Amino acid sequence: MPETVLVTGGAGYVGSHVVVELARGGYAPVVLDNFANSTPAVLPRLESLSGRPVPWVNADLRDLVAVRRVFHDHPIAAVVHCAGLKSIDESEERPLAYYDVNVGGALSLIEVMGEAGVATLVFTSSSAVYGQAAALPVSEETPPSPQNVYGRTKRVVEDFLRDLARANANWRIAILRCFNAAGAHTTGMLGEAPRGRPSGLLSLLARVAAGELSEIQVTGNDWPTPDGTGVRDYVHIQDVAQAHLQALKWLADAHGAITQNVGTGRAQSVYEIIAAFERACGRRIGQLTAARRAGDVAACVADTKRAYEALGWRATRGLDAVCADTWKWQKSGGRL
Numbered sequence: 001m002p003e004t005v006l007v008t009g010g011a012g013y014v015g016s017h018v019v020v021e022l023a024r025g026g027y028a029p030v031v032l033d034n035f036a037n038s039t040p041a042v043l044p045r046l047e048s049l050s051g052r053p054v055p056w057v058n059a060d061l062r063d064l065v066a067v068r069r070v071f072h073d074h075p076i077a078a079v080v081h082c083a084g085l086k087s088i089d090e091s092e093e094r095p096l097a098y099y100d101v102n103v104g105g106a107l108s109l110i111e112v113m114g115e116a117g118v119a120t121l122v123f124t125s126s127s128a129v130y131g132q133a134a135a136l137p138v139s140e141e142t143p144p145s146p147q148n149v150y151g152r153t154k155r156v157v158e159d160f161l162r163d164l165a166r167a168n169a170n171w172r173i174a175i176l177r178c179f180n181a182a183g184a185h186t187t188g189m190l191g192e193a194p195r196g197r198p199s200g201l202l203s204l205l206a207r208v209a210a211g212e213l214s215e216i217q218v219t220g221n222d223w224p225t226p227d228g229t230g231v232r233d234y235v236h237i238q239d240v241a242q243a244h245l246q247a248l249k250w251l252a253d254a255h256g257a258i259t260q261n262v263g264t265g266r267a268q269s270v271y272e273i274i275a276a277f278e279r280a281c282g283r284r285i286g287q288l289t290a291a292r293r294a295g296d297v298a299a300c301v302a303d304t305k306r307a308y309e310a311l312g313w314r315a316t317r318g319l320d321a322v323c324a325d326t327w328k329w330q331k332s333g334g335r336l
Ligand code: WQD
Pocket: 086, 088, 126, 127, 128, 178, 179, 180, 181, 199, 200, 201, 202, 204, 216, 217, 218, 219, 220, 229, 230, 231, 232, 270, 293, 296
């Protein structure tokens, strides 16, 4: 019997790709999602890509009664916790909502896991916990210094999980600091499908290339970087999903909490990303220089050493695949 794994946020961008990788890796995923920024339309695609039924529950993590029912109804052995709000801009405007959903949701999940005796957890954290590091690439030893509300909610949950693992040796927790997850499933069947306007650079570029948006606003070309635009580490969403699978496998023989970067180690500027996307779609992309966004940093790139040494994971896809798959997803509608 395959082990049952609950994927919170399993209908979302990261979660949906995680569900497929887990199923292909021999697990039986169950989706929990409140569809706040996703749609049940993804579920048949998850089943078809997984090659197995994918049970799902429409519930909010902060609803303890509903979450208890999920653990009662399914033989859950582990949890991958991807659910959360993820827009940096929005987090600056709605801090209460971000703490409530991201921190409150994690507390509620852990409470029910404790009651149910389920102690294996992979948590999708973010490179946003680092803020602007003094030196690049950023290793897991770099002290977190998040510069926006979103990043601070992730740091609070991380601290809580490490405290939990220190207090009780039963917990097996992997904290994955995902850098800029980008791209789409290579089949073109899954991708970022937000309810409103996308926030990630690649998704915005795809909409500009398709004529749905008039131009890309380059949010600052006066950063202290080689070409003045923001530098990031863009990691293909299927590589991100594979990191979650590897972390879960790794936890079978581990105790305590481990913190891992999930990035490629490659530094790419906004101008470089625009040029790569133009090559992938064969179109010119209109651009404007705009003001810096609140809460943004100049540069953030992963040190990938520990993830490879500990989990045996490293990204296998590069920027060309990120751009090609984002464009494929956009051409198939870019929505669910
Ligand atoms: C990338 C670069 C912008 C939009 C955060 C988190 C990360 C992940 C994604 C959650 C920056 C520039 C962007 C635009 C632009 N978290 N940009 N014009 O903010 O690096 O990462 O969100 O899921 O963990 O840290 O991602 O794609 O918004 O921005 O010029 O219209 O593109 O300034 O340099 P970010 P992003």
